[in-house]
Amino acid sequence: MTFAFFLGAGNIIFPPLAGFLAGENLNSAMFGFLLTAVGLPLVTLIAAALAGGGLPTMGRYLPAAVVSVMATAIFIIIGPAFAAPRTGLVAYEMALKPFLNDPGQTTLTLYTIGFFGLVLLLSLNQGRLLDAVGKVLTPILLLLLVALAVAVFVSPQGTQPQVAEAYMAQPFVKGFIEGYNTMDTFAALMFGMLILDVLRQKGVTDKRVQSRYLMIAALIAAAGLGFVYVSLFILGGTSLGVVESASNGGEIISAYVLSLFGAPGLWILAAIVSLACITTAVGLVSSCADYFHRLTGKGSYRRWVAINAVACMLVANVGLNTLISVSIPVLVACYPVAVALVLATYLRPLMRSPVFAFRLIMTVAFAFGLIDGMQAAGLNMSAFTFLPMFDIGMAWVLPTFAAAVIGLAAGKSREQAVA
Structure with a gap:
């Protein structure tokens, strides 16, 4: 469950591009990325376990207003400002764009209206309709990534690109900062509370046992994320020839899947990524709407869902590359x-x-x-x-x-x- 929390479809677009741009400096860049994309969420969850909870418990020595501001900032970042709009853009880049000859701004606008319109409808009941679907989608997405990883190691489709200027002088630091894009450390501050709540619902009430289970879950999630990120880094680092240039990791993955498995593989990838992005978006929009509804005490939950969904649609229209650069x-x-x-x-x-x-x-x-x-x-x-x-x-x-x-x-x- 903890692994599923972190494995969003949006996260898989960053390692391939970093691997592609790092070239022969791939190992240094990858190590830096893993520190912030895997190491920091891991130590954050362990800290939450030691403190007995997430952000509110860890921040109990800070003024209550500061903790509230931090929580609000995190929900804005993982909600309508960056992470939630990114789900729609990743779905667009990997599920629709590869099949279009000349996509433009109009295409993106129409897609984001449809995507976040569906997210709005599904979020009105706080995403319960997608609970069962999400439990099925994550294993399928993981299986696809495992198959892709095996293929990358056994039958790489291209060669190593040249080092891009950004990764020439300080590849470790560049990879370290790129790992921020996953936003998983912010998420871990919130997931700690959620996981402990799940353990209590399962009848685990002893705090030491709760902490131990949370630490074990964090280690399992870190191992899974590490495997996914390493394989995707290597995919990007062996993709010259499959792509000659790329502006985001979604383009690289789509091209690699097409090269390995042909058109059927691309259709399967498109379907899985679309559904995974929708479930992630519903979870983010629902949680943000619920938080702001409880924080302000004004407006219904449904109104906050509508506000968040519309905000996500508007932000998504800047495009994936612009959104990442702004974030x-x-x-x-x-x-x-x-x-x-x-x-x-x-x-x-x-x-x-x-x-x-x-x-x-x-x-x-x-x-x-x-x-x-x-x-x-x-x-x-x-x-x-x-x-x-x-x-x-x-x-x-x-x-x-x-x-x-x-x-x-x-x-x-x-x-x-x-x-």
Whole structure:
């Protein structure tokens, strides 16, 4: 179940393109990607298990308003701003575009209206109609990816491309930041609560046992995701000849499947990806509508579903490549905050003053992450070039760890845990 939570159809488009662009630097880029796309969600879920819950429990030493703002930002990012519109665009790129001769903006607009119109209808009952379908779709999608992985290792269809400029100087760092695109660390902050709720429903009430099961589930999910991402990286890294150039990973996967299995394989891929994207979109739209309905106490759940679905449709019309490029500065700015919360959660037993330490670590991560995000957005941030690792978009790292050291040393006596 935990693996299924993370394996969205949108996630499979990033490793092939990174593998294609990395060329001979594939291994370094892949390792960096795996750290953020697999390692960070894994340690986040384990931190949630240790804390006994997700974001609300991990953030209990922060002001309640800050936790609410973080939760709202996460729901916006994985909802109407980026992740949910991306599901429709991935379905368009992999399920419709390969069969069209000259698709344009009109085609995309009509498709997104139909896609998110269907998502709207299915979300009105909070996605219950798709529960059973989702349980079937994930194993089928995984089987297809396994078959594709085996074929990539046994019968690669192309050769290794040349290294793109973006992956020439710092392939590890570029892969590390590309892993942000999966947004799975944000999701893990929410999934921790959901998985613990499922365990309680199954009759598992002992907190130690709950934590152990959550850790085991996290390891299984990480192993599955690692296998999928590694195989897709290698697919992209052996696809020159199958494609000569590509602007996104969906194009590479579609071309590779066509080369391996012919037109029938492409039709099967189109059907599975379409259904998988719809189920993911319904889950995201439903959860976001439910969250904002409970947060504001205004408007019905159905009204929030309509607002989210329309917002997703509008955002999706910018196109997949534009959406990804716009999301990168936001993710570069926000990811350090999530990492800082996880780091503080692990260090909590060593803190003498957890309230001060948590707030210091989170403030520093946010401030320096914002600097990195503004640089990624193309703003002139030359005044900060003196910061270590600023040139590679990771100026937040050393200040955040320095704040953690100060947080551990500060305080004369251990504070009582905040309820």
